Amino acid sequence: MRESTGLGALIVLVGLLVVGMVAFIHPFGYPSPTAMDDYIIDNAQRETGSNSVVASVVFDYRGLDTLGEATILFTAVTGVLLLLRTTKRKKDSP
Amino acid sequence: MLTKIVRTVANQLILFILIFGLYVIAHGHLTPGGGFQGGAVVVSGIVMLLVAFNSKELKKSIRERVLSVMESTGALVFAALAFAGLGTVFFYNFLVGSPIFGDIPPTGPNPGNLWTGGYIPIMNYAVGLKVIAGLSAVVLALALFASGEEMEE
Amino acid sequence: MQSVPANFPFLASALLIGIAFYIILFKRNLIKLIMGIAMLASGVNLFIVALGYRAGGNAPIYTNVPPGPMVLSVPQALTLTSIVINVAVLALMLTMVIHIYRHTGDVDSEKSRKLKG
Numbered sequence: 001m002r003e004s005t006g007l008g009a010l011i012v013l014v015g016l017l018v019v020g021m022v023a024f025i026h027p028f029g030y031p032s033p034t035a036m037d038d039y040i041i042d043n044a045q046r047e048t049g050s051n052s053v054v055a056s057v058v059f060d061y062r063g064l065d066t067l068g069e070a071t072i073l074f075t076a077v078t079g080v081l082l083l084l085r086t087t088k089r090k091k092d093s094p
Numbered sequence: 095m096l097t098k099i100v101r102t103v104a105n106q107l108i109l110f111i112l113i114f115g116l117y118v119i120a121h122g123h124l125t126p127g128g129g130f131q132g133g134a135v136v137v138s139g140i141v142m143l144l145v146a147f148n149s150k151e152l153k154k155s156i157r158e159r160v161l162s163v164m165e166s167t168g169a170l171v172f173a174a175l176a177f178a179g180l181g182t183v184f185f186y187n188f189l190v191g192s193p194i195f196g197d198i199p200p201t202g203p204n205p206g207n208l209w210t211g212g213y214i215p216i217m218n219y220a221v222g223l224k225v226i227a228g229l230s231a232v233v234l235a236l237a238l239f240a241s242g243e244e245m246e247e
Numbered sequence: 248m249q250s251v252p253a254n255f256p257f258l259a260s261a262l263l264i265g266i267a268f269y270i271i272l273f274k275r276n277l278i279k280l281i282m283g284i285a286m287l288a289s290g291v292n293l294f295i296v297a298l299g300y301r302a303g304g305n306a307p308i309y310t311n312v313p314p315g316p317m318v319l320s321v322p323q324a325l326t327l328t329s330i331v332i333n334v335a336v337l338a339l340m341l342t343m344v345i346h347i348y349r350h351t352g353d354v355d356s357e358k359s360r361k362l363k364g
Binding site: 229 | 309314330334
Binding site for chain 2: 045046047048049050051052054055056058059060063064066067070073074077080081084086
């Protein structure tokens, strides 16, 4: 019973994905016009002073996301180093 | 430990990998790259050293306390630069126009000038330091756990 | 309705996500499950970057750029964050698999289902 429900769910999901990619999405190479990206590409050199628009988006316009990502990296490294400790148990005499 | 040829080649190649990684980190505001990508390049060089030499040999050179201090320094410099422009808004680029990294490039295509960018190059260094220390500590801990020892506390 | 060969990057990402879901649903080995999750992350990252492409565009970096339009820059910044987060979560999952192997001696997900205690 579990195999057939899993197979049915997989076929429905992949069918929905393929139909969505073929019919319901914008044509590849012509996205809908956005005001935010045009503003960022035109004004990033003057406001942030760097040649790279992606670097100024990552560190200046959307810096809060980079702060959250640095926190996730720190938490994951702490978690891995916590799980991989093998401390020798000392035998205490009560 | 692998054979003598592999160890000698790894000893010579690590210099070029470190220089290339630092180049990718330092030019993050001019070319594609930045802190995260350059940190990944340097960590792949350390993994090459880990494969060529034993993990017990590498534990004598890389101490855990140094890695911990490096990672904390990177995170603190990043947060301090974010809070420093709080007079206007959080994450305000307060170094544009000032004597440190303060030139403004001409609009349109131009060959890059290293002294531009505001606080973006300093943030690239901080994030690169954090990624190098964190990921090399994870890789070293995995290798040591698999061979039966423990990292010093 | 757009022609199928023109929308090929979206179809490739749909194929990657479909294969990843097949691996997650039907395989029992824990290492294969982790590989399926990594493949799912790759498919989603490819989809996000392919959403922001302008035809005939250049990379959004002003150093020696040839004339022409530029592709959208915000999806590339979000994909950078997504890749780093996926690396961190994958490292945590692999250490948990190491612990499961040490305690139960097997990486089969059917044998380590019961909570002992």
